Amino acid sequence: MEGAKNQRFPKIKIREMKDDYLKFELRETDASMANALRRVMLAEVPTIAIDLVEIEVNSTVLNDEFISHRLGLIPLTSDRAMDMRFSRDCDACDGDGQCEYCSVEFHLSVRCDQDQTQDVTSADLQSTDPTVVPVDVAARSSSSGYDASENRGIIIVKLRRGQELRLRAIARKGIGKDHAKWSPAATVTFMYEPEIRINEELMESLSLEEKNSWIESSPTKVFGIDPNTHQVMVVDAEAYTYDEEVIKKAEAMGKPGLVEIEAKEDSFIFTVESTGAVKASQLVINAIDVLKQKLDAVRLSDDTVEADDQFGELGSHMRGG
């Protein structure tokens, strides 16, 4: 088919992987693909977050809405989220959002009986489902390279003597588009891989001093100088932020064209940082799944079949030839 000719097979190469951090290369695709992935990671990968709070007793300094808002923002381990149901289309509870298929219940009951200020933290939240707990609690129990003494949990509110907080909270599945608390990503960004070509001939016409000042003009360490041959070379191409400082400097020195920098149209370097709700690597995998589901929805929708008559070939391409 016609579509197959332009079909490409994007490649991913992982550079660095930690629980909450992932750096990878995405090659042989274009900006639309890379950006779709970024947007889905930010706004459409589902997680679990506290959505409904029933307050029984609250004699703290913060009001009910304040505490509810803070509770909502606590990231919960959401490995289950992909298989969970949205409570709005849950059959088991008629969209009530209270059943085990679409919600997780939390309880919190703290009272301060001492003279010192007492912190109410995410560790005080009692979950009914051991797989859905605040991320810092999960990290503490796994205890892999994690310093528990340093981390006191996410503070919800502080209590003085006699103050009390008792509540029931229901966590539900959701996506970042509905509310930022459901966004699993702290940072998702990418950059185009730069291609840097130094005009050696022109470069040699510079004195060592000029070379140094030219190198220094870049705020990031992109270029370096060989101590023996005094040759300027690219130390770290990816440190270049496309700020064009070096190009402007070259022009100011009267040497335009000293360096040529181009962005490769088809390779991207992604940086993904997770809130801890899902692992950074799982976040990318989930994002690809969500993206696939969205494409399936387009492919299978009745609109596409109708549009087939109008657009002919385009429709058949979308359905995979």
Next chain:
Amino acid sequence: MNEGVIELVGIEEEEDCQTAWGVKYLFSEEKVYTHCELDPSFLLGLSCGIIPFTNHDHARRALYQSEKHSQQAIGFSTTNPKIRVDTLSHQLYYPQRPLFRTVISDCLGKPEYPLGKNVHPMSEIYNGQNAIVAVNVHQGYNQEDSLVMNRASLERGMFRTEHIRCYKAEVENKEILETKRMKSKDKIDFGKMPSKIGRVDSLDDDGFPFIGANLQSGDIVIGKCAESGADHSIKLKHTERGKVQKVILSANDEGTNFAAVSLRQVRSPIVGDKFSSMHGQKGVIGLLESQENFPFTHQGIVPDIVINPHAFPTRQTPGQLLEAALGKGIACGGLMRYATPFTTPSIDHITDQLHRAGYSRWGHERVYSGHYGEMMRSLIFIGPTFYQRLIHMAEDKVKFRNTGPVHPLTRQPVADRKRFGGVKFGEMERDCLLAHGAAANLHERLFTLSDFSQMHICGKCSHISNVIQRSVAGGGKIRGPFCRFCDSAEHVVKVNVPYGAKLLCQELFSMGISVKFGTEPC
């Protein structure tokens, strides 16, 4: 101060002082000085002295900030936030200290603050938050001083505020009543009773709502009734609602008991809310945009606010750009943190600090379009700027009605928002419709939908004929328009007239002036 080195000078005293700007003027010049300013920026006073780079701003903009916006910005009550009962108060959820410092702001802090020698408290003198601000055009949603805000930032708690309104009611104290022996007056007391004027569902038996009750417009806040059964309850106006924060019972100096019920409302910024930087650059939200649609830098930084570049050339506030550039350097660990007016760091210092932090010297960065993922052609200036939320909010100003209360005298719609009034369609607006030639629309707006009324005219003598009761020859009585000048009801016609015009005729008539109306059928 005990040694007499520092003197506190009053406003009247100041007139007779010859004050030097700084120590160097004190000794170098011929003039004889009586005093010397501790720092040149002290001559500006508090609210102006905490503006960073004021000396780079146009004087009018500095005045805007120090006189107007600093008053309207929402911060946090420093004294007794839990027990105070102001009629209306606003509190910011998460107030912040700005990144920069000035000599004046340092003088207000306590040096022995536990966080260390160089960290100063007193964030309460600042009423705002540090927002990442990009100077860019955002799809036309930030034209004319409007700004685009990041919805994700707001959902994470940025610029979230609570608004507390207090309702007070007094009752006469029992003892006082006895001494005064006012028997004629009914004894009024708090209490719950079924009311005709509003819902009492959330009230307890004592007449006060329970803490946490959600009151809507039209509900009764404080139930108050007389022994005779007369209702004196206080009702919420149609624009007011909220949850009950606290109920206070107390007595004032004259011994009258009073109760105060405060209602709380939590608001996140919405389209139409007003914000301002510290440089008199005010604007309202034009769009709340999702995080993924904003341009992002290679580090993944997304702005909280996008303002329009057109805000700068005519306003002459380069101070804001300097603040953002300096703030960016500070946020990246730069050590140069002062932005005191008159002793501000030079441009070179700021740009060098940014360069060391790994940013381009002038604070602009390459950004990628959030919609398409492509690099934007131009570099975008982006940096942390201190922004204030001002008390002018869209929710307090929305005005709408189709039909509603009218003024009893003119029968025209009322103007008051609290009474569900309308927006005035004034002369300028009338001129506008005239210019468009939209006569039918104008007629509808100013007559049919305003003070439509009808009256009777005698077609023969052109006088107004009133509706009267008269006896007819047959012996019966009929009620109807009748011309007393012609002594007949034959030629009487009905015309459509604005009530205002009818009122004028009646008033003239009462002064003995009769107005004649020419009529023709249409």
